[in-house]
Amino acid sequence: MEAIWLYQFRLIVIGDSTVGKSCLIRRFTEGRFAQISDPTVGVDFFSRLVEIEPGKRIKLQIWDTAGQERFRSITRAYYRNSVGGLLLFDITNRRSFQNVHEWLEETKVHVQPYQIVFVLVGHKCDLDTQRQVTRHEAEKLAAAYGMKYIETSARDAINVEKAFTDLTRDIYELVKRGDISIQEGWEGVKSGFVPNVVHSSEEVVKSDRRCLC
Amino acid sequence: MYSSMAPFSKTTLDINKLYVSSNYPNKIPDEGEAALEKQEESLPGKQGSEVSVREESDTDPNHSDEAEAETSPTKSPTTPKSVKCKNSSDFSLFSYNNGVVMPSCRELDSTRSALSAASAFAIATAGANEGTPTKEKYRRMSLASAGFPTDQRNGDKEFVIRRAATNRVLNVLRHWVSKHSQDFETNEELKFRVIGFLEEVIHDPELLTQERKAAANIIRTLTQEDPGDNQITLEEVVQMAEGVKAEPFENHSALEIAEQLTLLDHLVFKKIPYEEFFGQGWMKLEKNERTPYIMKNTKHFNDVSNLIASEIIRNEEINARVSAIEKWVAVADICRCLHNYNAVLEITSSLNRSAIFRLKKTWLKVSKQTKALIDKLQKLVSSEGRFKNLREALKNCDPPCVPYLGMYLTDLAFIEEGTPNYTEDGLVNFSKMRMISHIIREIRQFQQTSYKIEHQPKVTHYLLDQSFVMDEETLYEASLRIEPKLPS
Numbered sequence: 136m137e138a139i140w141l142y143q144f145r146l147i148v149i150g151d152s153t154v155g156k157s158c159l160i161r162r163f164t165e166g167r168f169a170q171i172s173d174p175t176v177g178v179d180f181f182s183r184l185v186e187i188e189p190g191k192r193i194k195l196q197i198w199d200t201a202g203q204e205r206f207r208s209i210t211r212a213y214y215r216n217s218v219g220g221l222l223l224f225d226i227t228n229r230r231s232f233q234n235v236h237e238w239l240e241e242t243k244v245h246v247q248p249y250q251i252v253f254v255l256v257g258h259k260c261d262l263d264t265q266r267q268v269t270r271h272e273a274e275k276l277a278a279a280y281g282m283k284y285i286e287t288s289a290r291d292a293i294n295v296e297k298a299f300t301d302l303t304r305d306i307y308e309l310v311k312r313g314d315i316s317i318q319e320g321w322e323g324v325k326s327g328f329v330p331n332v333v334h335s336s337e338e339v340v341k342s343d344r345r346c347l348c
Numbered sequence: 349m350y351s352s353m354a355p356f357s358k359t360t361l362d363i364n365k366l367y368v369s370s371n372y373p374n375k376i377p378d379e380g381e382a383a384l385e386k387q388e389e390s391l392p393g394k395q396g397s398e399v400s401v402r403e404e405s406d407t408d409p410n411h412s413d414e415a416e417a418e419t420s421p422t423k424s425p426t427t428p429k430s431v432k433c434k435n436s437s438d439f440s441l442f443s444y445n446n447g448v449v450m451p452s453c454r455e456l457d458s459t460r461s462a463l464s465a466a467s468a469f470a471i472a473t474a475g476a477n478e479g480t481p482t483k484e485k486y487r488r489m490s491l492a493s494a495g496f497p498t499d500q501r502n503g504d505k506e507f508v509i510r511r512a513a514t515n516r517v518l519n520v521l522r523h524w525v526s527k528h529s530q531d532f533e534t535n536e537e538l539k540f541r542v543i544g545f546l547e548e549v550i551h552d553p554e555l556l557t558q559e560r561k562a563a564a565n566i567i568r569t570l571t572q573e574d575p576g577d578n579q580i581t582l583e584e585v586v587q588m589a590e591g592v593k594a595e596p597f598e599n600h601s602a603l604e605i606a607e608q609l610t611l612l613d614h615l616v617f618k619k620i621p622y623e624e625f626f627g628q629g630w631m632k633l634e635k636n637e638r639t640p641y642i643m644k645n646t647k648h649f650n651d652v653s654n655l656i657a658s659e660i661i662r663n664e665e666i667n668a669r670v671s672a673i674e675k676w677v678a679v680a681d682i683c684r685c686l687h688n689y690n691a692v693l694e695i696t697s698s699l700n701r702s703a704i705f706r707l708k709k710t711w712l713k714v715s716k717q718t719k720a721l722i723d724k725l726q727k728l729v730s731s732e733g734r735f736k737n738l739r740e741a742l743k744n745c746d747p748p749c750v751p752y753l754g755m756y757l758t759d760l761a762f763i764e765e766g767t768p769n770y771t772e773d774g775l776v777n778f779s780k781m782r783m784i785s786h787i788i789r790e791i792r793q794f795q796q797t798s799y800k801i802e803h804q805p806k807v808t809h810y811l812l813d814q815s816f817v818m819d820e821e822t823l824y825e826a827s828l829r830i831e832p833k834l835p836s
Contacts, residue, residue: 244821
């Protein structure tokens with residue numbers, strides 16, 4: 136397979152302002168952009184390829200709207216043009232956990248008419264001694280909304296890769312099953328192939344399906 | 349004597365260059381600097397006080413470019429580097445020979461005990477207050493370095509230092525007063541203290557004529573009545589709009605709306621003082637106290653965006669919605685021509701809101717040309733590649749212009765969070781500070797040039813009128829009502 140990537144998924148990272156969204160993104164993408172250089176250079180800092188199976192790569196575009204939160208109509212367009220999202224709370228900050236519901240409600244309206252696959256992320260799990268939210272209750276909440284739950288730490292690089300790749304796999308499955316499809320005017324999922332090859336490439340994907348456990 | 353010094357008089361005294369050159373003795377561009385550089389080297393107590401400046405010069409190959417940009421902020425950022433020559437009147441406060449040649453004409457009383465505050469400060473800044481070398485020592489140093497015929501070499505070192513120091517102090521003040529006049533408009537005490545200081549400097553009998561002129565010029569700039577551009581203020585616009593009857597959308601042409609929206613957007617944008625861009629205050633809990641003008645800017649953006657969405661949604665009839673969309677897109681395209689990229693985003697992001705975006709039937713009736721235009725405008729202001737296209741457009745546009753503030757706020761957030769304030773060696777991280785100043789400077793360039801658009805109260809009243817504007821939820825409910833969800 137010659138293509139660099141099969142699909143491009145656009146993801147958002149949301150949650151209260153101090154939960155460590157930027158740190159998580161940076162930790163995940165830092166392999167490629169170790170050096171922080173001039174941000175005004177037109178580079179997508181927050182994109183990375185993820186290999187979900189040998190030879191099958193997905194390009195992730197992670198949107199960091201840091202600083203623009205107040206421009207409501209713009210951040211909402213970001214929501215709608217994303218296929219997946221990491222909904223973060225800080226395990227040492229109960230308030231950020233209570234706001235998870237609010238964040239889900241907020242996005243629900245704005246992603247219309249599309250859907251968005253969320254994973255609930257309990258961040259800063261290295262600070263276990265200051266924990267204010269138990270793993271059990273977080274798992275319960277996640278299950279109630281049909282999300283997976285994972286605990287991460289950007290500082291100690293715990294589960295950061297896993298959080299993104301698990302979400303990517305889940306979305307990939309939905310795309311393969313046709314539950315999510317590429318649509319004109321929607322940035323959430325884009326194909327890495329020219330349109331007339333999309334079909335054949337998907338067949339290749341399907342024939343390989345047995346490899347997935 | 350003057351003719352022999354002619355090449356020197358062309359060389360303006362740029363303090364920064366002085367220290368750079370002392371670090372790179374082999375790269376000295378001309379004789380004049382070479383001479384001065386040697387003098388600098390021999391200054392007692394010099395090295396220690398200049399560490400920070402040298403740190404900057406060492407690490408930044410673009411240093412001189414930035415210094416240039418600093419001196420010409422009214423120029424568009426697009427001006428090619430080669431065109432951006434130093435404005436000679438801007439820099440030639442003192443030509444080089446003031447410091448070197450003139451000493452022979454003057455006697456310096458090195459035993460003066462009561463220095464004026466001004467000259468004491470001047471000397472202190474030059475780092476000459478550490479130890480008091482004898483007159484003889486100075487003389488030897490300048491004899492050794494200046495390279496002038498012996499009979500012209502009675503140059504007194506202290507005199508040279510004082511000229512350089514006075515020059516530097518006046519340059520700093522001139523720059524501060526001319527480029528950051530906001531500081532003095534909002535702080536009367538600062539203004540009067542600077543004027544007081546400069547008046548004292550002027551009355552120093554030892555001051556050179558040029559120095560005195562320069563000081564007087566700064567005072568003149570400071571005391572000028574209404575340094576502004578006679579532009580209408582936002583407050584006046586709001587006030588005038590209040591007295592006028594609001595007319596509906598249909599009564600204003602797309603051109604009128606685009607122009608008046610541009611006038612408003614720029615008035616809101618230019619009011620943001622640069623201090624608000626430090627430390628991400630707009631993301632903090634106390635954002636309204638710390639960054640009131642950034643908050644006003646985002647509120648204005650959201651208000652206009654809500655107005656546009658409401659203007660479309662309020663039409664029960666589908667054709668009226670279609671024509672509202674087409675007219676707003678026409679407004680957006682005129683705004684693009686006016687370099688009001690903020691409004692292009694206000695409009696395109698409104699069309700992208702779920703309440704509008706989901707109106708399938710309406711969109712089917714929107715003309716192909718309009719859709720193509722929306723596409724083009726969206727590409728222009730897309731956040732793709734960190735606003736690659738928008739940055740390109742900003743780089744190539746001459747002010748006046750209204751950029752999208754959110755892009756700069758993201759840049760600043762990115763820099764602030766992605767880079768430490770201090771290097772591993774505990775030194776100030778100059779490359780970070782330079783990135784921040786670069787962004788603020790670009791914002792200020794766009795703030796400084798105002799639009800020459802005549803205010804039309806009837807249009808601004810419409811744009812500021814929030815009486816029919818719906819909030820997010822009401823918009824979505826109304827959207828569902830006019831085009832109910834199809835059972836899927």
